[in-house]
Amino acid sequence: MMNNTEPTVYVVDDDDAVRDSLMDLVDSVGLKAEEFASAQAFLDSYDEKRPGCLVLDIRMPGMSGLDLQDRLSEVGSVLPIIFITGHGDVPMAVRAMQRGAVDFIQKPFRDQELLDRINIALEKGNQSFAVQEQAEEFASRVGTLTQREREVMEMIVNGKANKVIAIDLGLSQRTVELHRARVMEKMKARTLADLVRMATKVNR
Amino acid sequence: MLLDSITSPVSHKPAFRIAAIYTIIGALWVMLSDKVLSMMVADLPTIVALESYKGWVFVLLTGILIYYLVDTQANISAKFQQQLRERDDELRLTFQNAPTAIITFDMQGRFLSVNESACELFGYTEQELRGVSYKEITHEEDAAQSDQLLQQCARGDLKTYTYETRYVHKDLHVIHGRVHNATVCGPDGRPSILVAQVEDLTRRRKAEQEAREHRERLAHVDRVSLLGEMAAGIAHEINQPLTAISNYADAARRRVLADSADPAKLLKSLEKVSEQAHRAGEVIRRLRALVKKGTSQRDDANVNDLLRDSVNLAAVDARIHDVNIEVDFYPGTLKVFVDHIQIQQVILNLLRNAVDATESGPGQDRTVRATTAIVDNELVEVSVEDRGVGVTDAEGEKLFSPFFTTKKAGMGMGLSISHSIINAHGGHLWFTRNTERGTTFHFTLPIEPGEHDE
Numbered sequence: 001m002m003n004n005t006e007p008t009v010y011v012v013d014d015d016d017a018v019r020d021s022l023m024d025l026v027d028s029v030g031l032k033a034e035e036f037a038s039a040q041a042f043l044d045s046y047d048e049k050r051p052g053c054l055v056l057d058i059r060m061p062g063m064s065g066l067d068l069q070d071r072l073s074e075v076g077s078v079l080p081i082i083f084i085t086g087h088g089d090v091p092m093a094v095r096a097m098q099r100g101a102v103d104f105i106q107k108p109f110r111d112q113e114l115l116d117r118i119n120i121a122l123e124k125g126n127q128s129f130a131v132q133e134q135a136e137e138f139a140s141r142v143g144t145l146t147q148r149e150r151e152v153m154e155m156i157v158n159g160k161a162n163k164v165i166a167i168d169l170g171l172s173q174r175t176v177e178l179h180r181a182r183v184m185e186k187m188k189a190r191t192l193a194d195l196v197r198m199a200t201k202v203n204r
Numbered sequence: 205m206l207l208d209s210i211t212s213p214v215s216h217k218p219a220f221r222i223a224a225i226y227t228i229i230g231a232l233w234v235m236l237s238d239k240v241l242s243m244m245v246a247d248l249p250t251i252v253a254l255e256s257y258k259g260w261v262f263v264l265l266t267g268i269l270i271y272y273l274v275d276t277q278a279n280i281s282a283k284f285q286q287q288l289r290e291r292d293d294e295l296r297l298t299f300q301n302a303p304t305a306i307i308t309f310d311m312q313g314r315f316l317s318v319n320e321s322a323c324e325l326f327g328y329t330e331q332e333l334r335g336v337s338y339k340e341i342t343h344e345e346d347a348a349q350s351d352q353l354l355q356q357c358a359r360g361d362l363k364t365y366t367y368e369t370r371y372v373h374k375d376l377h378v379i380h381g382r383v384h385n386a387t388v389c390g391p392d393g394r395p396s397i398l399v400a401q402v403e404d405l406t407r408r409r410k411a412e413q414e415a416r417e418h419r420e421r422l423a424h425v426d427r428v429s430l431l432g433e434m435a436a437g438i439a440h441e442i443n444q445p446l447t448a449i450s451n452y453a454d455a456a457r458r459r460v461l462a463d464s465a466d467p468a469k470l471l472k473s474l475e476k477v478s479e480q481a482h483r484a485g486e487v488i489r490r491l492r493a494l495v496k497k498g499t500s501q502r503d504d505a506n507v508n509d510l511l512r513d514s515v516n517l518a519a520v521d522a523r524i525h526d527v528n529i530e531v532d533f534y535p536g537t538l539k540v541f542v543d544h545i546q547i548q549q550v551i552l553n554l555l556r557n558a559v560d561a562t563e564s565g566p567g568q569d570r571t572v573r574a575t576t577a578i579v580d581n582e583l584v585e586v587s588v589e590d591r592g593v594g595v596t597d598a599e600g601e602k603l604f605s606p607f608f609t610t611k612k613a614g615m616g617m618g619l620s621i622s623h624s625i626i627n628a629h630g631g632h633l634w635f636t637r638n639t640e641r642g643t644t645f646h647f648t649l650p651i652e653p654g655e656h657d658e
Contacts, residue, residue: 021448110450
């Protein structure tokens with residue numbers, strides 16, 4: 001679906017009024033938003049293919065905002081998180097930041113502060129999303145390589161010369177050159193530098 | 205005075221006796237004196253001579269007799285008068301010096317006599333009170349009740365009765381009295397005099413009043429400290445609607461500025477602003493009620509509503525401590541007649557304790573359960589169950605004593621205050637140990653009859 005690539009602000013807060021008002025605010029600046037009354041509800045419908053950012057209440061009954069952050073990082077999500085905290089939750093917010101949250105904002109806040117943070121997060125989300133997409137693309141290219149081609153690629157990326165590779169793998173230098181050409185073709189790499197860049201992104 | 209009317213019941217009989225004895229002796233003398241004389245003396249001239257002296261003999265004999273009779277009677281009478289005087293003095297002394305105020309009234313309620321205790325009680329002298337109606341010194345709010353009782357008494361429907369009433373002392377302070385009344389009937393068999401004994405309850409009532417005020421002051425201190433402990437939760441509870449209001453208002457402003465305002469969306473934002481302002485106001489109303497320093501006031505209440513309000517206040521604080529409060533309401537109205545604030549305070553104390561106990565408890569189950577139920581058809585029972593470490597025997601003994609606490613923070617007032625609040629409402633507060641883990645606190649309140657629907 002075309003819509004699914006438009007970045008979405010996911011609002012997760014157990015307080016109906018706060019959640020609804022955040023939706024209203026995000027909607028008033030024309031951003032696409034979806035609301036969830038609990039961390040679990042968000043997790044259940046979470047699709048990592050969809051870009052956006054998460055506006056997350058740090059304290060919620062059941063699964064807390066911090067718990068959700070843990071669960072998302074476990075599944076390798078790159079969704080940027082803006083935590084909303086109440087008075088006196090700063091230590092929790094610090095913990096969240098240490099674990100990679102983009103930002104936190106203390107209630108009650110100025111609308112511009114939140115919208116600025118959302119914009120930054122969306123941008124960051126877009127970048128990470130693009131990087132992730134690219135990494136996935138590279139990974140799928142790696143998937144088309146044979147076992148032997150993968151070994152050769154790893155050694156090329158590690159800076160070994162064809163001659164060394166041939167000795168290490170017990171192949172003729174000519175065969176290594178053929179494998180190398182196949183790798184460059186399958187990975188759609190024009191130069192060695194291209195290949196190295198792709199390999200580091202896949203391995204991330 | 206009442207005692208002056210006591211007279212000798214035998215005052216006319218001695219005169220009759222003397223007259224009778226005199227008449228009989230006179231008659232015997234008239235009938236028999238000649239015969240006796242003629243039997244004793246045969247000689248006629250001697251008889252004629254003695255006849256002239258017989259009259260003198262009679263006069264002498266009867267003179268001696270009457271002297272004897274009257275003297276005896278006078279002695280008896282004097283002795284009787286003496287006894288009567290002694291008894292009169294005794295009664296008078298008893299009446300005058302009785303430690304209880306004793307008053308006699310006529311059936312119109314006018315003072316006939318008062319003793320010293322009564323004078324002291326009311327602050328008036330006997331002269332000031334005599335002939336005055338009791339209404340003059342009765343508290344105006346109690347006059348109707350006294351009047352009704354007096355009228356029943358005057359009709360003879362009521363012989364003795366006891367009631368409580370208030371009088372006004374000469375120096376205008378209020379006297380609380382318990383009055384024991386008895387009627388005395390007159391010669392016609394109709395009630396004529398009312399004897400009232402007034403027991404002075406003023407000091408007892410004052411002590412009760414002071415105890416109540418003391419309890420109210422302590423309860424207020426406890427409520428304020430309770431709110432202090434829950435401050436973080438309360439701040440959050442107010443912050444939520446404020447955050448929502450600010451968001452809705454900002455959204456509306458942005459829509460207007462963007463010049464593409466959809467009136468329906470604008471209207472929605474504005475309605476929500478108002479709604480959330482009321483929500484914040486409601487939190488503040490509940491808080492104000494709790495910190496208000498007022499005299500105890502009892503009204504009809506549904507225990508379920510009181511529990512719901514208290515849980516709303518305690519839940520946010522509980523969430524900060526990562527404890528969940530579950531409520532199991534009795535399905536129907538649980539009508540009681542109570543001081544709303546004080547009962548909410550008891551529930552809040554129990555919830556706070558249960559949240560603290562559960563938070564520091566060993567288990568994974570971090571849930572406090574509050575339940576309302578009906579017991580024996582006449583009591584409402586509220587239970588608050590925690591998942592804490594439980595109560596030891598030694599702690600259990602001191603649990604309801606003031607200033608006993610197992611917490612780091614806290615004054616140890618909550619349970620002691622709650623205990624006295626529930627007692628003052630005619631209920632009972634106690635705890636049981638759970639079979640699995642933790643403690644359950646229970647309290648009961650008398651149910652208002654006939655008002656709980658299934």
